[in-house]
Amino acid sequence: MNDGVKRLDIGCGTNKVPGSTYLDVDENAHPDxxxxxxxxxxxxxxxxFDEIYAKHIxxxxxxxxxxxxxxxRILAPGGTMFIETPHFSSYVAYSEVQHKLFYSYFxxxxxxxxLPLKILKYEITFYKTFRMFGIKYLANKCPRTYERFWxxxxxxxxxKILLRKE
Numbered sequence: 001m002n003d004g005v006k007r008l009d010i011g012c013g014t015n016k017v018p019g020s021t022y023l024d025v026d027e028n029a030h031p032d033x034x035x036x037x038x039x040x041x042x043x044x045x046x047x048x049f050d051e052i053y054a055k056h057i058x059x060x061x062x063x064x065x066x067x068x069x070x071x072x073r074i075l076a077p078g079g080t081m082f083i084e085t086p087h088f089s090s091y092v093a094y095s096e097v098q099h100k101l102f103y104s105y106f107x108x109x110x111x112x113x114x115l116p117l118k119i120l121k122y123e124i125t126f127y128k129t130f131r132m133f134g135i136k137y138l139a140n141k142c143p144r145t146y147e148r149f150w151x152x153x154x155x156x157x158x159x160k161i162l163l164r165k166e
Contacts (some may be wrong), residue, residue, distance in 0.1 A: 002064055003019070003133075005019075005050045005051055005130075006021070006048065006049045006050045006051070007019055007020035007021065007049065007050065007051045007052075007053065008020060008021050008023060008044070008049040008052045008053070008074065009021070009022050009023070009052075009053045010022075010023050010037065010052065010053065010054045010057050010059035010071075011025070011026075011037060011054070011055075011056075011060070012030070012062075013026075013029055013056070017053050020051075020053065021033065021049075022046065023037075023042065023044070024037070025037050029077050030108070032083050037057065037060075037061055037067070038061055038062045040063075040067075040070050041070060041073070042044060042070055042074065044074045046072070046073055046074065046075065047073075047076045048074055048076065049075055049076060049079060050075075050078075050079045050080070051076055051079060051080050051081075051082075052071050052074070052075050052079070052080075052081040052082070053081075053082050054067075054071065054081070054082070054083045054084075055082070055083075056084060056085060056086070056087075058083060058085050058101075058103070059085050059086060059093070059097060059099045059100065059102070059103065060098050060100060061099055061100065064101060064111055065111055067092060067139070068111055068112065069115060072115045072116065072117060072165060075165045076165070077165055077166070078107065078164065079164070079165050080120070080162060080163065080164050080165075081117070081162070081163045081164075081165070082160070082162050082163075083108070083159075083160070083161045083163070084158050084159070084160045084161075085103050085108075085158065085159050086099075086102070086103070086157070086158055086159075087104070087105075087124060087125075087150075087151075087155070087156035087157065087158055087159050088102035088103055088104050089151040089155035089156050090097055090100050090137070090155055090156055090157050090158065091154060091155070092157070092163065093117040098116070101161055103144040105122075105144075105146075105147060105159060106143070106144070106147070107122060108122075108159055108161060109122075112163065113160075115163060116166045117163040117164065117165055117166065118164045118166055119161065119162075119163055120162040120163060120164055121136060121160075121161070121162040122159075122160070122161045122162075123136075123158075123159075123160050123161075124136065124139045124140055124143065124146070124159060125156065125157045125158045125160060126154070126155045126156055126157050127137070127155075127157050130155075132155045133154065135150065135154045136161060137152070139154075139155070139156065146151070
């Protein structure tokens with residue numbers, strides 16, 4: 001993929017976004033930039049990437065607020081950032097001992113609020129089993145009601161958010 005867009009993929013393991021620069025702490029994954037993701041700043045220039053992908057990484061980090069601020073620093077103005085993390089009700093959230101924080105719909109919003117980022121899309125996703133009940137529509141229409149009353153009956157899978165730097 002050589003479209004002139006500079007992409008950064010953070011901690012993606014074996015699922016690297018094609019055409020991206022890969023930043024990770026695991027040298028066995030052969031990253032382009034080897035760096036401890038809990039140490040700031042990252043060895044990347046300000047405003048240097050047009051797209052950033054952070055899939056299933058924020059839950060492994062000690063300081064998520066600083067992580068998001070660091071991504072905002074290296075994202076170019078008008079650039080997009082995609083974040084995906086297990087919802088706190090997902091069995092995946094509790095399946096790895098390395099997970100340090102479990103995320104709700106509103107916790108992510110609170111972390112993003114002080115940053116110069118605009119939400120383009122935000123959704124709670126569900127396992128196939130629960131899709132037939134229409135719960136995805138209800139959860140995304142009324143996330144507070146879903147997380148307060150329905151989350152343990154119909155556990156979510158992930159939180160997916162697409163942001164643009166203002």
